[in-house]
Amino acid sequence: MKIFYSNELQELRASGARVHTSKPQGNPKRPVRDLNSLLRDIYEVRDKPLRDRNFPKHFKVFQAVSLKLNDLMKKVDPYYERYSLVRFEGRKDRLRINKPDDLDVEIVIGLPVDLHDPAHDDVIEDVAPGFVKLNIGGQLQNLLDREGEWRVIQTAHRWLDKDNYLLRTLFMDWYKSVVDKAMDLFDVTEDNLPFAMNVITVEGDTYILRLADGQSYTLIVEDPQSGFRLDVDLIPALELLDKDSTRMPSKRRKKGNFLVVPKPKKGGPDEAAAWRRPLQLQEWDLLYMNQAIRLIKKLRDSQGMDKIQSYYIKTIFYHESIEQEHDSDFWSRNAPATLFIHMVKRFHQYLETKNIPYFWNTDYNLIGNIDETILDGYAKKLKRFIKILEDPSEYKIVAKYLMSESQFKEYKKNFLKI
Template identity: 30%
Template sequence: MATKEYRHYDHLEPILNNINGEYVKLNEDDKRRNNMVLQEVLKEILREMKKNPLFNSLFRQEFYGGSYYDGLKVSKPNEYDLDLLLDLPVNACPIITASEMPGYVKVHLENSQNFSRKKGVTYPNFALKLLDENNYLSTTKVLGWMESVLTKALNEFEILSEKGSHIKKLQTSQGTYYLGVSKQGPAFTLKINGLFDSVVVKMDIDLVPCFAFKIQELPEDPYRQNKYHAFKDEFFVVPKKPKNQDYQPRYWRLSFQQQESILIKNKGKLKPAIRLLKRLRDSSFHRSIASYYIKTIFLWEILYVDPCFWNKSLSYVFMTMLKKYQKYLEDCDIPYFWNKENNLLCYLHRDTSKNILRTIIPIIKQLETSRDLKDISFRFAQFIPESMGPPDFWNEIEDLPPERKIYE
């Protein structure tokens, strides 16, 4: 790579670093406080959930995944994704097979009647609670069962009536919290509003039931051939239905969160560039583009580029990936990293893709051609929520030597 090419965006560097540091990167005090609240609340809820014998038997641990724990969260640390990892007993003989939808599998229990976790302990209603009539693990039944377990656990806390809804009150040694719950897709979202050490805390925790399996249990298809499984020897299946497909309760989405966390680790400017692209996505109202789709673009790029690419300037990495984002939108195709036959944008209407491109292309064009820092700074103001006010880059920029203000 010629020096001139990767220094082409040097004039953007102070602006991007300022945005990343002041408006995108998470506040450390907020992170510490909210993590303590999360641990307090989760401990109490899981204690109540474990009173359900079947949940207590299946539950292994909580897995902290999603943008926050990958270091990709933008704005405030007030949303958390937690997988509740469940293990099916070996003697139930779970067999995983590929489904008709790439990226999704079916889980069949060959010996569902012999369901036991501990010697002498059986659960005769297991098949009715979690399996369909042919002993396939059912997403609808698992989610219904999980909802009942969580609801009963929350009902153990004090219930307050407010505007026709029931709010749960949880009192701990360090705080008082008011809890509500909503449901979207496979997640049960705990909405927390309270006081921790006299500081107001508002946060959402998404709880998703997942089943964990060993890599060796993957079906014989493209997944097994992927060398990145060597990083971690487990994968998860999530009760998330495919988009734009007839609903199939037997379809479970594959999840390789542990492997992805290893892949994006220690990659220089990769994470800051993802955060900036997500901020641009948010400020431009690209609601159809999930954070995972942006992350997937970067996962593919890890395969294609020299590892040294991620150690270039943030401005160069960001602009390169912004143009990659444009190309994927033009193709209306972001292949799932773990099975490229699954297009993550298969549901996206062409008109929607064109509308998103109408916001991206002018930004790229202006950043490619303009050397007016004031003009550029106003363009980057899109990254910043209105509540935070306009960007204040000029103190930093005016102190730079002339040759660093505009790259010739």
């Protein structure tokens, strides 16, 4: 069985789930005297213990459920058994700001084609920023004409349209059917429930399992008695050969494989056959100053900027990493507060221009579909916040912009003494 873990989960797994502890990294009694100490206190003392305290249990359940589901999926489908490769990812970029109740299983589905064939470039066709079409019918047909595992290979052949393009919808129909069949093989209980439910027992505790349909299947794992809940996103993907990226600095340019995921492209003649190219491996190399990213995500949440997705915030940092490419120690030389103020101002500039360019094709505006009046409102909020950031004497008020109303009320009373 081929199973890969992200670095964070490798560390946790090797240590017996003891990497994350409930002890804060900072000293909770260290005084908050300026913006640097305030940001450190919020990031390390107030938020991190909550994430770390919950992670070991969530990970153990996540691991047990994912391994079991993967084994059952192999039992019910010969194509999945032969061509699947499972990565238990967690959250690779480590940028989640809440407790770890949402983790990913990246289910990579291989294709029985020669990825190193000289004609491979013709297989991948760009159709829109971040979207491609896959023309694999010719290679699949050649394999079907041979002796051997044609009964397995013909599964992939059923995902094609008449022009030999791989259709996202047909692939997802197959994928969901495999998940559904596997779910039927879990244990079933009717105890204290209005109807029978699938369950799994982990370290003596029984958890109810159910599927929530969507772009990708999400497996919800719950213990109603304790209030435990874990959402496991079962993310399907196809893996193909990478091309040189023209947007990467030369010292970090990568070759190898890249993933396409069945995220729909809305509208246009290629809608049914378009696959999203996430470019995750390349983007991870561009992320610096995770503390600032998390704090800006907290700022977004506390200020109700719900139209700004986390990927949009990370994209701002991608652009900045290229902008600072000439200054090798920019991210290490500057104090956390300096970097935070700098990136909040960058965020404000993007909202003012109403344009966050997609990193891999800057002609595409990630926030172009958001109503301009909403973006104007977000920009005004940040403008007020920047005035506070620029006044060192107002550093305590910064916490108000990074917390919910109830959190700030308690924090102001117990720690800020204002």
